[in-house]
Amino acid sequence: MRRKWLSVLCLLLALILPACSSGSGTKAADTKVSKVSDMKGTVRVALAGWKLENGLDPLTGNETIGLKQYLKETFNKMYPNIKLELYEIPWENVKAKQTAMLMSKDVDVLYTGGAFASQWYQEGLLRDLDDLIKNDPDFHKEIYLEGIWNNSYSTRSPDGTKQFGIPAVLGRRLIVYDKKLFEDWGVEPLSEKPTPAEILEKAKKMTGKNPKTGEPNYGLYWSGNSLNGSTFVALCLAFGAKGAEGSLKDIKNIKWKLNTPEMVKVMEWLKEAARLAPAGFVNGQGAENFGLARNNIAIGIDQTGGSTMSEYRTKKDKALLDRFAAVMNMGPKGEGWVAVDPFVMAKDARDPQAAWQVLKFLAGYETQKYMYENYANTPTLKNADFVDPEDKYVKMALKIAEVAHSELMDEANPFYMSDIVPAVNGFISKAASGNAPDIQQFLDDLQKRAENWSANLK
Amino acid sequence: MAQAGTVRTPPSRRRRSAAGQRLIFLVLLLGSVVMIVPFLWMLATSFDWGARLNITFPPRLWPEEPSLKTYKAAFMNVRMLRYIFNSLLVSAGVILVSALSALLSGYALSKLRFKGSAAVLLLALSTMMIPFEMTMIPQYLLFSKIGLIDTYWAFYLPALNYAFGTFLAKAFIDQLPSELREAAIIDGAGELAVFGRIYFPLCTPIVATMVILLFLGVWNEMLWPLLALKSASKYTIQIGLAMFTYNNGLNHQPSIIMAATTVSLIPVVVVYLFLQRFIIESIALSGIKQ
Numbered sequence: 001m002r003r004k005w006l007s008v009l010c011l012l013l014a015l016i017l018p019a020c021s022s023g024s025g026t027k028a029a030d031t032k033v034s035k036v037s038d039m040k041g042t043v044r045v046a047l048a049g050w051k052l053e054n055g056l057d058p059l060t061g062n063e064t065i066g067l068k069q070y071l072k073e074t075f076n077k078m079y080p081n082i083k084l085e086l087y088e089i090p091w092e093n094v095k096a097k098q099t100a101m102l103m104s105k106d107v108d109v110l111y112t113g114g115a116f117a118s119q120w121y122q123e124g125l126l127r128d129l130d131d132l133i134k135n136d137p138d139f140h141k142e143i144y145l146e147g148i149w150n151n152s153y154s155t156r157s158p159d160g161t162k163q164f165g166i167p168a169v170l171g172r173r174l175i176v177y178d179k180k181l182f183e184d185w186g187v188e189p190l191s192e193k194p195t196p197a198e199i200l201e202k203a204k205k206m207t208g209k210n211p212k213t214g215e216p217n218y219g220l221y222w223s224g225n226s227l228n229g230s231t232f233v234a235l236c237l238a239f240g241a242k243g244a245e246g247s248l249k250d251i252k253n254i255k256w257k258l259n260t261p262e263m264v265k266v267m268e269w270l271k272e273a274a275r276l277a278p279a280g281f282v283n284g285q286g287a288e289n290f291g292l293a294r295n296n297i298a299i300g301i302d303q304t305g306g307s308t309m310s311e312y313r314t315k316k317d318k319a320l321l322d323r324f325a326a327v328m329n330m331g332p333k334g335e336g337w338v339a340v341d342p343f344v345m346a347k348d349a350r351d352p353q354a355a356w357q358v359l360k361f362l363a364g365y366e367t368q369k370y371m372y373e374n375y376a377n378t379p380t381l382k383n384a385d386f387v388d389p390e391d392k393y394v395k396m397a398l399k400i401a402e403v404a405h406s407e408l409m410d411e412a413n414p415f416y417m418s419d420i421v422p423a424v425n426g427f428i429s430k431a432a433s434g435n436a437p438d439i440q441q442f443l444d445d446l447q448k449r450a451e452n453w454s455a456n457l458k
Numbered sequence: 459m460a461q462a463g464t465v466r467t468p469p470s471r472r473r474r475s476a477a478g479q480r481l482i483f484l485v486l487l488l489g490s491v492v493m494i495v496p497f498l499w500m501l502a503t504s505f506d507w508g509a510r511l512n513i514t515f516p517p518r519l520w521p522e523e524p525s526l527k528t529y530k531a532a533f534m535n536v537r538m539l540r541y542i543f544n545s546l547l548v549s550a551g552v553i554l555v556s557a558l559s560a561l562l563s564g565y566a567l568s569k570l571r572f573k574g575s576a577a578v579l580l581l582a583l584s585t586m587m588i589p590f591e592m593t594m595i596p597q598y599l600l601f602s603k604i605g606l607i608d609t610y611w612a613f614y615l616p617a618l619n620y621a622f623g624t625f626l627a628k629a630f631i632d633q634l635p636s637e638l639r640e641a642a643i644i645d646g647a648g649e650l651a652v653f654g655r656i657y658f659p660l661c662t663p664i665v666a667t668m669v670i671l672l673f674l675g676v677w678n679e680m681l682w683p684l685l686a687l688k689s690a691s692k693y694t695i696q697i698g699l700a701m702f703t704y705n706n707g708l709n710h711q712p713s714i715i716m717a718a719t720t721v722s723l724i725p726v727v728v729v730y731l732f733l734q735r736f737i738i739e740s741i742a743l744s745g746i747k748q
Contacts, residue, residue, distance in 0.1 A: 051701075052690060055535035058510050058528075058711050088690045090700035097684050100595055104602035106688070288513060 033077045040081040041354030045109045045362070046101055048094040048341075051375070052086055064374045075361050082354050099125075108349040109359045111168060114154025114340045115228075115411040121157065121164045122248070127345045128162045132356040139360055145170075147338070147404040148380050153412035154340040158248035164344055166363035167380035169371070171339025172397040173230050175199070175327045176303040178295050184212040190299065190327050193334040196238050196269050199299055200276075206298040207276045215296060220273055222301040224282035224428045228411045229421040230302045230337040235266045236409045237331035243409040243420075244450075252457040254408065256450040258420075259443035267427065267439045274431035282429045291324050302329075302336070305393025309376070312390060326396040331403070338404035340380065415453050420446065495519075504528055504716035513712040528717040532702070535714075538721055540691065541698035546725065548613050548683070548694055549676045556620035557668045561661060564627025565653050569639050579628065582621040590681065598685050612686035613676075623668050630664040631657060666736035673729055695722045 053066040071084060087107070089097050095116045101107040102125045110117075120126050133139055141149055148167045149155070155165035177190050185206045191198060203219030210217045222231045236243055241262035246254035257263070278297065280286030289295050291307035308324045311317070328334025343363045349355045361367060369386040371377040378394050379387070380401070387394050411417050423446055430436050499517045503509050506521035507528060514522070532538060563582070567575050601612045634657060642652045680696040687693055699722055702715045 051535070053537070056531050058531040058535075058714050087688045088701075089684070090697060092700040093681055093684050096594065096681065100598040100602075100685050103595065104599050104607075106602060106607070 033074050035080060036078045037357065038081055039079060039354055039357060041351035042083040042085065043109060043351065043355050043358045044085040044087070044107045045111075045358060046087045046089055046098055046107045047111045048089050048098070048113065049091045050088060050111065052088045057374075065370070070367075070370050074366060075358070078361075079354075079357055082357065084358065102126075102346050105346070105348045107346055108351070108355040109343060109345055109362070111343050111362065112341065114152065114342060115417070117155070117165050117342050117344045118153045118158075118412045119414075120344070125347055126164045127347045127349060127352065128157075128164055129166070129345060129356070129359075130163050132352065133163060136356070136360070143365060143382060144380055145382055145398065145401045145404075147335075147402045148340055151405040152338075152340045152342075153248070153406040153410070155342045155344075156406075158251075158412070165342030166359060167340045168343050168363040168368065169341040170378040170380050170397060170401055171341070172304040172306075172378050172393060173234075173302040173329060173336050173338065174305065174393065174396045174400060175299065175301055175329060176291065176305055176308075176324050176393070177299045177327070178290075178297065178323060179325055180323050181206055181210070181217060181295070181298045184210050185217075185298070186211075187298075189325065193328045194330065196235060196330050199301070199330070200269060200273055203273065203276045203299050210296075218278045218286075218297045219276040220299050220301070221277050221281055221287045221290060221297045222273075223284045224274070224277070224432065225284045225425050226302070227421065228337065228339075228417070229424055230339075232266065232270070232421070232424050233407070233410050234302070234330040234336035235269055236263070237335055237407070239263075239265045239269075240332075241266050241409075242407070243416075244413070246408070248408070248412055251414070252454060254454055256447055256454070258447040258450055259440065263443055264439055267443065270424070270428055271431040271436045271439070274428050274436075275434070277432070279432070282425075282432050291320065293320065295324075305396075306376075309391060309393055313376075318390070321390060321392070326393050328396065329400055333403040335400060335403045335405065337410055338401045340401075415450055419449055419453065500716045501720060503713050504720045506713045509713040509716075510711045528713045529721070531711075531714045532718040532721065536698045536701050536718065537691075538695070538698060538718060541693055541695040542722065542725060544692060545677055545695040548610055549673050551610060551614045552617040552676045553669055553672045555614050555617040556623055556672055557665060559618045560620045560623025560627045560668060561658065561665070562653065563624045564629075564631050565657055567624065567628045568631040569636060569657075570649070579625070582619070582624050585619065586621050594681065594685060597682075601686065607686055608688040608692065610692075613682070616682075620668075620672075623672075626664055626667065627661070630661060634660055663736070666733060670729070670733055670736060674726070677726060698722075 047067070051064070051066050052068045054069055055064045055066065056062075057064050067086065071086075075082075075084070087101075091113075094112065098107070098110055098112055098116065099120070102110070102120060117126065133141065144167055148170070151160075152167060155167050156163060175190065175194060179189065182189055182202075187202050187205050190202065199220070205219070206217055207219035208217065209215070226232075235241070239262045241260060242257050243263065244254050244256050244258070248254075274281075278286030287297060287300060290297050290300050290303065291305065292311065305324065305326055308320045312321050329336025343359045345352065345355055345359055363380075365381060368377070368379040368381055368384070372379055372384070372386055372394075378397050382402075384394075384398060387398075406412065409416060409420070413420075423442075427436065427442060495517075498519050502519050502521055503514065505524050505526070505528060506514065506518070507525035508514075508521070508523035509518075510528065510531070566572070567579050597616070598607070601607050606612050606615070638656050639652050642656055647655070678696060679694075680700065683694045684697055684700075687697070699715075699718055702711075702718050
């Protein structure tokens with residue numbers, strides 16, 4: 001029996017390994033660069049989720065260029081005397097790894113998650129970049145989206161006076177709807193900046209048996225267990241529910257406003273909307289086919305358009321692109337929660353000048369272009385002219401980011417992450433099963449917990 | 459002469475017994491299906507080029523577009539063979555260090571009976587109660603200070619403290635007669651010779667148990683390797699798999715992740731096939747199922 005199993009395994013290996021042998025060489029980067037500086041130094045760079053080696057894009061079958069080759073053809077020619085030590089770190093547990101590296105002074109420049117960067121900055125582990133920016137005539141902050149540059153907690157100190165990061169990659173959270181289902185139900189398309197009321201009203205109309213196909217349809221989808229409560233953030237903006245007043249710089253004296261009438265409206269919306277989504281949404285499931293031909297959900301909130309765009313990249317068929325339209329988020333100006341992953345510098349960077357050149361280059365236009373073309377990362381630039389003209393989802397994400405702003409109701413706020421998001425997700429879960437708690441009582445309780453939390457900090 | 463013939467079971471009891479057997483069979487069958495179906499789903503998805511964008515739902519147990527291209531994509535994007543080799547290297551070292559350390563300390567605690575041995579055992583066991591999350595940053599800082607970060611010594615040195623193994627070894631050696639040691643000492647053997655020549659050969663079952671538990675533990679470990687290693691060329695297989703799950707451009711490509719996972723399971727299956735007899739014994743001996 002054991003021999004049979006081993007034979008099967010050997011056969012499997014024999015089949016797999018030849019299939020996995022490397023193919024032809026990679027395409028060369030087309031960037032023309034020349035030497036710009038004799039600056040010397042060694043810079044250690046920890047990159048969350050970047051790929052160093054060349055690989056294969058499974059969607060298109062094209063070979064992708066790893067960061068090492070890209071830098072060899074660009075940065076290394078521009079700064080031949082700056083030696084780079086690159087550490088490739090998967091996103092899983094990246095915070096623990098990068099925290100350890102910062103504490104042991106094993107790193108100079110990091111690419112990381114926005115919330116981690118904000119937390120490290122407040123813990124004194126990161127360096128302000130203002131002096132480096134001021135003394136560098138080659139750095140132009142105007143290239144970045146204004147909404148992001150001026151407002152992101154991922155790159156700015158809580159009081160907004162210091163810059164500790166440069167935005168490099170944007171998170172996409174837009175509203176996507178299925179035109180076909182709207183047509184089947186005879187519902188008017190969503191407006192360019194839909195309000196929560198419009199979304200709810202139209203979603204209600206499209207929940208049930210599709211009048212044309214007879215298949216069950218769901219009016220709405222959003223992730224009911226979102227780790228950062230992004231839909232809740234957008235609703236707070238839409239209803240003007242501030243949740244709190246004050247500054248993260250003076251976190252002990254934040255005045256909580258969690259049980260206001262505006263916040264009641266937010267929760268009422270969530271309560272009603274929870275009945276319109278597929279059951280799995282409370283666990284972040286149920287939208288596996290959204291953006292694809294088999295879709296049965298009319299409106300998706302906080303979507304990326306990734307599945308549709310991947311289908312397009314693979315098959316070059318625009319049918320799905322035409323079917324799934326993108327509009328802005330629910331905030332008054334179309335804003336929502338916008339995640340930004342920045343490049344930051346360690347407080348104890350060995351050689352800040354050399355580290356700055358590296359940081360600037362990695363967050364700059366050329367690298368953002370390279371990351372978009374090879375890995376479909378969303379840029380943070382005003383003039384991202386390299387974006388595929390068909391990529392309407394990235395374009396919409398950039399429009400949303402342009403009007404983005406940080407509030408106290410987002411992941412930079414520790415109480416928001418530790419208590420508010422789990423409480424709201426719990427509320428959504430109960431609402432989905434028809435057992436939503438009394439909203440005012442729920443919010444009063446949350447308000448009390450928030451006040452106790454602040455009191456304990458004093 | 460008393461008749462030693464068979465005792466007849468009443469038919470009603472036999473029927474009940476047969477019904478009970480069928481019920482047990484059904485429960486076991488259901489349990490097997492619950493275990494096997496996800497594995498088969500993974501295997502089928504790993505060969506399904508059509509599932510590279512989205513996981514097939516409802517699950518399909520036969521690939522829509524059977525292909526080995528998923529495996530090609532897996533191997534071309536992450537250095538799978540290198541990471542498997544690294545994991546084997548780490549596993550072998552950790553098993554050697556931990557098992558030897560546990561056996562020697564277990565032998566000392568069991569047979570040498572020095573003053574305070576009970577306190578030493580208690581102290582060793584108490585280290586198991588501290589969650590790794592509490593100690594990982596200080597441990598990282600310590601290894602960083604002594605320059606052992608990004609080397610496999612960061613695995614081998616902590617492996618010296620294998621408290622659970624010490625406990626297992628002590629419990630096992632307790633059952634072996636102390637007279638063997640006394641006789642060997644009278645014949646002029648030293649402690650190491652007594653351990654190496656007499657007790658160690660008798661410890662095969664517990665050594666096998668430790669090898670299995672350690673191998674599975676090290677193979678599946680993610681957090682410490684991620685902290686301790688900096689160079690991608692030294693990464694272990696679990697870090698490699700994490701790169702598939704979260705890396706840019708590789709998100710949401712289930713069939714490729716499944717292909718990588720299938721390959722990463724091959725060494726575990728091979729170890730299982732060779733040591734399956736001991737695995738069942740190890741569960742009985744240690745009370746732990748990994």
